[in-house]
Amino acid sequence: MPIDERLFDRISKKRDILNSLRPFDMGAMHRLKASFDVELTYNSNAIEGNTLSLSETRMVLEDGITVGGKTLNEHLEATNHGNAIDFVESLVGKGEITEMDVLNLHALILDRIDPHNAGFYRRHRVRISGTNYIPPKPSSIPDKVKKLYEMLNMAGGEPIQQAAMIHMEFVNVHPFIDGNGRCARLLMNLYLMRSGLVPVIIQKRDRKRYIDNIIASQTRGDHVPFINFVARCLDRSLTIYIDSLGGEDGNYITLAEASKYCRYSQEYLSLLARKGRIDAVKFGRIWKISRKVLEDYVREQNGRN
Ligand SMILES: Nc1ncnc2c1ncn2[C@@H]1O[C@H](COP(=O)(O)OP(=O)(O)OP(=O)(O)O)[C@@H](O)[C@H]1O
Ligand SMILES: [Mg+2]
Incomplete structure (x- = not known):
């Protein structure tokens, strides 16, 4: 078991507490989703370089207000990510996750930002700035993503580990010209939710640790730090869910x-x-x-x- 034992115990207990609260109070769930989606969008976009603050992201998503001094693309990234979360949620109860689902997810992320590439695998080689890793050549992508679709539909393993490995596989293939990180984080959340867990937020302040762990996985083949990193994020999410949905431990x-x-x-x-x-x-x-x-x-x- 790659996940730290105490952490895993804590997560299991919190998962049980959360499950004991089902069916959730719809009003509380609605409020939780609104604030959670804002936090998720803010952090995922901030990791990628978007300069909207948490409260500006809230204004854009909840009130449709534009923020002075911010570019159109930064606004679109916020609304697109909000739509992408809703799309991912619509996939939670679906049978098989297909290639078309992932392409549609990417199309939402880059909607109106880069119509030429939104929903299409990259046709060029890419470099990931700040790292030495060179993703595979474009012609090998259709083949390489097959494993990813298998992983997205695989059941029976330890879901946190599996979700983290889906993220790793995705960023390693880097199938798109841009938006890979945002897609990878959402697909990891899709897997967690399809396993009866809750989505995680990789926080902007953890960006360095997040990237360092990805690089450690790649260069040393040591996935343990990244899996534990995801597990700690899940622990935090479970606490937020329990607290918002009114559990005893809340x-x-x-x-x-x-x-x-x-x-x-x-x-x-x-x-x-x-x-x-x-x-x-x-x-x-x-x-x-x-x-x-x-x-x-x-x-x-x-x-x-
Ligand atoms: N050495 C690396 N190898 C593979 N993937 C990496 C590496 N370093 C970072 N990454 C991943 O690549 C992502 C950046 O890729 P890309 O620019 O396509 O995605 P993005 O969604 O636009 O940006 P971001 O992921 O920064 O939000 C990082 O967030 C991270 O998930
Ligand atoms: Mg990018």
């Missing part, structure tokens, strides 16, 4: 509130959170922690002293 409080319940200062709790020593989650810019996690941590520390 009793999340800010670190300022938490410091009132224990002898640790907000600053110290924040340090523990950043170092991953306590299972805190970042909601926007604010770290939060569940009361239960806080109580367990305090008890564990008291036991030591």
Whole structure:
């Protein structure tokens, strides 16, 4: 098992809690989806270089407002990504995922931005800036993507690992001239959702780690760091889902509130959170922690002293 045991346990528990909340409250689900889609769009596009902020992305997606000083393409990337998420969700209950589904997804990502290439495999060689990796030549793409379609439809393995490997396979083939990262992240989410899990958000602030892990997979054939990276993102998503959908464990409080319940200062709790020593989650810019996690941590520390 490539996934860290403690992390895997935590994910399994959270998945069970989330499942116990089904059927979800439709209103809460609707609100969650709205804010989650904005966060997903903001981060995926920011990784690619789009300069819209989180709140600007929200204005574009939710209110259809244009933002002064931002290019038309940056606006289109936001609305296109919003449409692409909806499309991916429409594929969750579908039978087989086909090549046409993936081409349609790509067509949505580059819609009105690059009509010549939207929905078509690349006809030229590409380089990935900042890396030495050279993706395969265009004539080999139709053959290479076959494995990808098989992976997208494969069932029975460990879904987090499988989803991460779909992402890796996709970026390695780099079938399109542009938009490969955004497609890869959405297809990874499609697989997670088809496996009964929730989508992950690779955050812009983790961009370096994300790319370093991809390169480690490529150069050393060591997929473990990337798979664990995806697992940590899933852990965070599960917490957000549980919190938004009203689970028992969803009793999340800010670190300022938490410091009132224990002898640790907000600053110290924040340090523990950043170092991953306590299972805190970042909601926007604010770290939060569940009361239960806080109580367990305090008890564990008291036991030591
Ligand atoms: N060394 C590498 N080998 C393979 N893929 C890589 C490597 N480095 C980065 N990548 C992937 O390629 C993506 C960039 O490809 P591309 O520009 O086609 O996609 P994008 O969607 O336009 O941009 P981005 O992925 O940055 O959002 C990165 O996000 C990452 O997923
Ligand atoms: Mg690009």
